[in-house]
Structure formats: structure tokens, C-alpha cells
Amino acid sequence: MKPGCNGTTMHPAILVTGGAGYVGSHTVISLLENQSEADPFDIVVVDNLSNAYRAEGQKKPEALVRIEELTGKTIYFYHADIRDAKALSNIFENHKIDSVIHFAALKAVGESVQKPLEYYQANITGTCTLFETMRKYGVYKLVYSSSCTVYGEPQSLPMNEAHPTGDLTSPYGKSKYFCEEIMKDLCLSDQSWAIISLRYFNPVGAHHSGRIGEDPMGIPNNLMPYISQVAVGRLPELQVFGNDYKTVDGTGVRDYVHVADLADGHARALKLFRQPGFNGFHAINLGTGTGYSVLQMVKAFEEASGRSVPYRVVGRRAGDVAANYADVALAARLLAWRATRDLPDMCRDTWRWQRDNPKGYQA
Numbered sequence: 001m002k003p004g005c006n007g008t009t010m011h012p013a014i015l016v017t018g019g020a021g022y023v024g025s026h027t028v029i030s031l032l033e034n035q036s037e038a039d040p041f042d043i044v045v046v047d048n049l050s051n052a053y054r055a056e057g058q059k060k061p062e063a064l065v066r067i068e069e070l071t072g073k074t075i076y077f078y079h080a081d082i083r084d085a086k087a088l089s090n091i092f093e094n095h096k097i098d099s100v101i102h103f104a105a106l107k108a109v110g111e112s113v114q115k116p117l118e119y120y121q122a123n124i125t126g127t128c129t130l131f132e133t134m135r136k137y138g139v140y141k142l143v144y145s146s147s148c149t150v151y152g153e154p155q156s157l158p159m160n161e162a163h164p165t166g167d168l169t170s171p172y173g174k175s176k177y178f179c180e181e182i183m184k185d186l187c188l189s190d191q192s193w194a195i196i197s198l199r200y201f202n203p204v205g206a207h208h209s210g211r212i213g214e215d216p217m218g219i220p221n222n223l224m225p226y227i228s229q230v231a232v233g234r235l236p237e238l239q240v241f242g243n244d245y246k247t248v249d250g251t252g253v254r255d256y257v258h259v260a261d262l263a264d265g266h267a268r269a270l271k272l273f274r275q276p277g278f279n280g281f282h283a284i285n286l287g288t289g290t291g292y293s294v295l296q297m298v299k300a301f302e303e304a305s306g307r308s309v310p311y312r313v314v315g316r317r318a319g320d321v322a323a324n325y326a327d328v329a330l331a332a333r334l335l336a337w338r339a340t341r342d343l344p345d346m347c348r349d350t351w352r353w354q355r356d357n358p359k360g361y362q363a
């Protein structure tokens with residue numbers, strides 16, 4: 001163990017990039033809640049706060065402050081950009097990093113079309129800088145936040161990991177795909193690497209406490225936070241992009257997965273690293289395997305919240321597909337993982353967070 005700066009000993013650490021964001025913060029709290037005394041580890045978060053709120057005068061972003069309150073545990077936080085090689089090296093010098101969960105990225109599909117360079121810089125240059133630093137310090141275990149976006153237009157449903165990837169239009173989707181290709185090449189070049197790329201379908205929901213949740217800056221890009229902001233009165237109505245798809249009611253169908261289930265998927269991926277001889281690149285879907293339409297989501301949310309969600313149907317949005325949902329057999333086989341929370345759970349937890357924090361973390 002490395003000695004800590006205050007004379008205490010440090011445990012092996014998990015570095016979480018983007019750990020102040022939505023999926024990252026839920027993964028951090030889940031790891032800390034499930035930590036056993038027999039197997040101690042430190043959590044180290046690096047985040048540039050480009051999409052996370054920190055109150056004036058606070059050292060840590062609000063999500064992490066609340067996680068520390070809820071768990072009674074300390075999180076090491078570094079306000080830095082993953083493109084900053086010096087800052088990353090400093091973190092690896094200060095902690096005994098054992099593995100990395102890499103969430104930090106820009107993630108708005110539409111914005112990425114307007115700002116491709118910013119997206120490639122943050123998502124690809126940042127990721128390469130992180131990998132260079134990991135290699136420099138001999139850290140080869142990585143869980144990567146990928147997305148079902150890498151599949152593009154579904155050629156068959158449900159989509160399994162053998163579905164072709166890369167035929168994509170948005171710089172965001174391409175950045176996730178390129179990173180996967182880079183990781184495959186890394187694993188081919190050096191057998192020390194063990195990389196699990198988790199392809200999330202549509203993360204929704206919030207921590208059951210109602211204290212941690214999704215806090216998008218500006219108008220939400222995703223359906224669930226949009227619905228919940230309409231329900232709480234922050235936005236006047238939901239725009240439904242197209243009701244003439246070949247789906248159950250004409251609106252788009254997606255595979256929504258509770259963020260707490262996703263968090264559990266990351267914990268299981270870390271466990272896989274302990275299997276003797278485990279290495280190489282592995283892409284794994286994380287979804288429920290069931291798709292719900294926009295109107296089914298609206299109805300479920302109204303039932304969970306007791307609020308009405310007015311909506312208006314407008315034209316289709318460029319790039320949207322009619323339906324996608326995951327084949328989750330590989331996650332069950334490799335990670336012994338399956339989603340355990342259903343749609344009412346997802347809506348109830350989202351609503352509790354939204355109702356108790358109508359302005360997100362800035363309340």
C-alpha cells in the first residue's frame with residue numbers, strides 16, 4: 001500500500017473519470033454502498049465539471065458531496081480534464097490506481113454534429129491521453145462507457161454484440177465507435193490489457209434516496225428527464241418526434257435501463273478482472289431486452305407521479321430509428337448480470353428525484 005499524505009495507508013483505488021456526472025455518480029455510490037470491510041478500496045474521481053454542478057465555495061461537486069453524506073465515506077476528487085496528461089499523472093502518483101472506469105465524455109448527439117472537433121477532442125484525444133497515462137503507470141484494467149449508438153440503424157432486433165458497428169452519422173456515435181476500435185488495437189498490441197466496453201441502451205432513473213439523479217444542463221436531450229421536467233412544471237409540454245413509425249403506437253421504441261442496474265453492471269465488470277487470465281477486449285450490452293414506446297413511457301410516468309404530462313406530436317427527428325432494444329444474453333453469461341428494476345421503478349425513482357430537486361442539484 002502507498003502511504004497517504006496524512007500518514008494513513010491508501011487502499012487500491014478505482015479511478016472514475018466523469019464520476020460527477022449522471023451514470024458515474026450512480027456507479028460511485030453503488031460501489032461504496034456495496035464495499036465490504038474485507039475488500040477495501042478508494043474511489044478517486046476526476047471530472048472537469050463541464051456537465052456537473054459544484055456549489056460556490058465547495059471543493060467537490062454536489063453529487064459527490066451528497067454521496068459522501070449518504071455513505072459516510074470519502075471520495076478523492078480532482079477537478080481536471082482528462083486531456084491534461086500532467087494532471088492525470090499526478091493522480092496516478094498520488095493513488096494506487098488498480099483499475100479505471102471511464103465515463104468522461106461529451107454526450108449530446110445533436111450538439112456533436114455542430115461541434116465535431118470538440119467531441120473528437122474530448123472523447124478521443126481525452127481517451128488516448130488516459131490510456132497513455134494508464135500504460136505509463138502499468139494500469140491495464142478498464143471499464144469503458146460505450147453506447148448502443150455504435151450499432152447505428154438496427155439490421156435485426158434484438159441487437160446483440162455481433163451486430164455490425166460503425167455505420168454512423170453523428171460525431172458522438174463515431175467517437176464511441178472509434179474508441180472501441182482503439183481499445184481493440186490496444187488489446188491486440190499488448191496482452192496486459194483487459195477492457196470491458198459496456199454498451200448502454202437508454203439509462204434512466206435515479207438513486208432510491210431521491211438525493212442523486214440526472215441533472216442535465218439546459219433543455220434535456222433525453223426523453224425521461226424531459227418528461228419529468230414537464231411533470232414538475234419546469235417545461236410546458238413534451239414534443240414527440242413522429243408517430244408514424246412501425247411500432248406499437250407509432251412512436252419510437254427504446255430499451256430503458258435503470259441507472260442503478262447499470263451501476264451494478266460496472267461492479268460486476270470489475271469483478272471479472274479478478275478471474276485469472278482474463279484479458280482482451282469485450283463489448284457487452286447493458287439493457288433490459290424490452291422496448292417501450294414514447295407514449296408508453298408518458299403513461300407509466302403519469303401513473304408513477306400522479307401528474308399529467310402534456311405532449312404534442314411533431315415531425316420525425318433526423319437520425320432517429322423506429323425501435324431498438326438489446327439482446328442481453330452476453331451480459332448474463334459473462335457478468336452474471338441482468339436488469340432487476342422495471343419500468344414503474346424507473347419512473348418512481350426519476351419522479352422522486354425530480355420532485356425533491358425541481359432545479360436539480362442547484363436547488
Ligand SMILES: NC(=O)c1ccc[n+]([C@@H]2O[C@H](COP(=O)([O-])OP(=O)(O)OC[C@H]3O[C@@H](n4cnc5c(N)ncnc54)[C@H](O)[C@@H]3O)[C@@H](O)[C@H]2O)c1
Pocket residue numbers: 017018019020021022023024046047048049050051052080081082083102103104105106107122126145146147148200201202203222
Ligand atoms: N446517459 C446516456 O444516455 C448514455 C448512453 C450511452 C452511453 N453513455 C456514456 O456514458 C458516459 C457517462 O454519461 P452520463 O450520462 O453520465 O454523462 P454526464 O455528462 O452526466 O457525465 C459525464 C461527466 O464527464 C465530465 N467530463 C466531460 N468531459 C470531460 C473531460 N474532458 N475531462 C474530465 N471530465 C469530463 C462531465 O463534467 C460529466 O460530469 C459517457 O461516456 C456517455 O457517452 C451515456
